[in-house]
Amino acid sequence: MYGMLLESIMYFGRLEYGEIVWEKIREDAGCKTADFNTHQIYSDSIFLQMATSCSNVLGKGDVNDYMRFFGRCFVRYCSHYHYDKMLRVTGRHFCQFLREMDNLHSQMRFGFPKMKSPSMVVTEYNREGALLQYRSSRTGLSHYLMGQLLQIANDFFDMPLNVEIISEESEARTQCTTFRLDFDNGGFVDEMVQKRRGFDREPLPSDSFELGTLFHQFPFGMVLGPELRIRYGGEKILMLLGMDVIGSPFTQHFIIQKPHTLLSWEAIIMFQNVVWEVESKNLPFNATTANSLDAFREKPPRRGSSQAPWSTDRSSLSSSRGLLLKGQMYIVKELNIALFLCMPLLNNLVEMREMGLFLNDLSMHDLSREMVLAGWQHCSRLQIMYNRAEEYSTKLEDSHKKNEEAKAKGDELLYSMLPRKVADILRQGNDPYEICQVRSVTSSAGRGSLLGYHVQTNKTFEEVTVLFAEVSLAEECVGMGAMDYLKIINGLYNVLDNTLEKYFVFKVETVGGVYMVVGGAPEHRADHCSQVASLALQMIEEVARSTSGSHGLRIGMHLGPVAAGVVGLKLPRYCLFGDTVNTASRMQTNGQVGRVHISEKCAKELEKFDFITTFRGKIQIKGKGEMNTYWLEGKAEPKSKFSWK
Structure with missing residues (x-):
């Protein structure tokens, strides 16, 4: 479906239910x-x-209710x-509006060429x-x-309407639904009765009016019987396609382009109230004999042209080898026949010559002569604009x-430099210094389960865990090139x-061979220390495994308050x-x-999460004096809930 339908949902959905x-x-x-x-x-499926x-989300109404709302x-x-x-x-x-919907969709195809237009037919009507x-x-x-019909009846005709689905059936690749529409249809019925009275006059003598007389006015028209064979044709259609069309099936010589239905x-x-467009399967007889256009035989003619009507250049739009006819199917109940009253669709003099036609072959009572001499008709113009619009649409x-691809790459790069929520706040034009930190709400169900977020107005965190990891290369790497x-x-x-992706932590930066990580910022978690400790242990294991023990890490961790924010304009971090x-x-340096x-x-906090630590002793820390420090050894195995005897 086209995005226009989805645009309407988004626009009025926001108005109806709020942002x-x-x-x-x-x-x-x-x-x-x-x-x-x-x-x-x-x-x-959207x-x-x-x-x-x-x-x-709304908790009321079913899917069908909202489908009607979308309509x-x-x-x-x-x-x-x-x-x-x-x-x-x-x-x-x-x-009348309902009976014209198919014709309306036919015109809309020029603006929406890929539209899969439905078919709507009024099969019965009464008051x-x-x-x-x-x-x-x-x-x-x-x-x-149904939603569309209800809104149209209300807005355009100011009348109540009741719509009911009578039946739904599947036919090949289409779904057929029959609706019962209850509304005041008296005006339309009276108008149709009045039209019938206009034809209720004394008939002409049967020997004074024949179908041949009618087809002098419609030289391209045809008569079809219930068996769908061509019983009679206008003199020009017989001249172009040959006399063998008489008595043959209509579909043997023509392809139905519109409406989208099997001929029956x-x-x-x-x-009957829909415009029919048919195209002959074979090249018109006179186009290859009367005019002897050798080049035309080699290259099929094309429908439509942007050239002047006197130009000898060929047309340049969609190819079509046959004669295109447009008109109406009209049932004559008394004779049990169908009249296809039509005219050829010709864009200019060049195309008329290619079809083997002359001006005197066209009817005088319609505008076909004027349209050909003018060099264009509305369908041609629309088709030209449609082709151009389709090219623009494709581009x-x-x-x-x-x-979208560039935006996704930009987002990925941005989120690798800044925390996602911080970056989103910056996108809104806020001053980096005024960014509010985002903290999570811990549920009572258990430590670390996140229920939502609230905005904290200060720019400091009371407690986070900071990790520094320094790469230690093997001795043979000393003196190697940059x-x-x-x-x-x-x-x-x-x-x-890759290891970092498994934990709720944020990579702050890398400087030379030092890797810095924080847990609990910019989104605070109650288990931030546990997350960072688990990460530290796995980092050592992954580096040792990937390098077969050639290289290693020296890691240090500490717990406490920090101030956080985005600094810099050229390369914000x-x-x-x-x-x-x-x-x-200092923990990393002395490790x-x-x-x-x-x-x-940090060691006291990790005891709450069943981590194993060993006391290293008091060591002299630069700028801090003597400090009690510990080694993180691992995590204790979870205790079984059952004791076996």
Whole structure:
């Protein structure tokens, strides 16, 4: 479906339910974007996903209720952006409007060339309403159509309408739904009765009027019987296609382009009020004999032209080898025949010559001569604009896709430099210094379970865990070149980055061979110390495993308060400040390769999470004096809940 339908849902969904609620609905539906492009194609499943999410989030109504709401949204959207002018002049009465919907979709295809337009036919009508038959290759949109009909009846015709689904059937690849529409249809019925009275006059003598006389006025017309064979044809259609068309099946010589239905006598009766377009399967006889266009035989003619009518250049749009006819199928009940009263679609003099036609072959009572001499007709102009619009649309879709890809890469790079929530706040134009830190709410169900977020106005954290890890290379790496050194460090950092993804921590920075991580910022967690400790142990294991013990890490950890914020304009970074950072750095500096050196405060916190620590002793720490420090050895195995005897 086109994005225009989804735009209407997003616009009026926000108005109806508010930004916050609608954002929850959109996220529940899995919509990656809140905005859709009018002429871009999207999956039909988005409709059902949005309707299901509305029912889940709002907690009232079912999917069909919201599908009807979406249908109403589209009509309101058309009125809001003044797209309703064409809809308002489609029919004087509501029933006339319904009978013209197929023709309306036929014209809309120039603006929306990939539209899978449905078919809507009024099969019966009376003063109390009508039966509407709806066919579509897309399933699940019956209630969406109901919403549209209800809103159109209210906005355009100011009348109440009741819609009921009588039956739903599947036909090949289409779904056929029959609706019963209850409304005041008296005006339309009276108008149809008045039209019949206009024909209720004394008939002409049977020997004074023949079908041949009618087809002098419609030289391209044909007569079909219930068996769908061509019984009679106008002199020009016989001249172009040959006399052998008489008595042969209609589908043997013509392809039905519109309406989208299989040819049958019932279909002709049903689609009497719809414009028919058919194309001959074979090249017109006179186009290859009377004009002797050798080049034309080699290269098929094309429908439409942007050349002047006197130009000898060939047309340049969509190819079509046959003669294109456009007209109406009209049933004559008394004779049990169908009249196809049509005219050829010719764009200019060049195409007319290619078809083997001359001006005197065209009717005088219509505008076909004037349109050919003018060099264009409205379909040709629309087709030219459609081709151009389709090219622009394709380019726009490609540009939009590339833009989305570039945006995704930019987001990925940005989130690797800054915490996601901090980056999102900066995008809103806030001053980096005024960024509020985001903290989590811990549930009573257990330590570390996150229920939501609230904004903290200060820019400090009461307690976080800071980790420094320094890479220690093997002795044979001493004296190697800068590029070789860079390659080894990069490989080790990739190992650490992959390990980092498994824990709720944030990588602050890397300086030379030192890797800095924080737990509990910018999103506070009650188990931040446990997360960082588990990460530290696994970092040592992964580096030893990936390098077969050639290289190692010297890790230090400390627990305490910090100030945090984004600093810098050219290369903004999320940085931590305070004595806690300095102490963690001293733990790393005074540690040993392959071990995790932690402060006393950190060791006491880790005891709550069943980690094993051993006392190292009092050591002299620069700038801190003597401190009790510990080694982090690992984590105790969970105790069994049962004791076996």
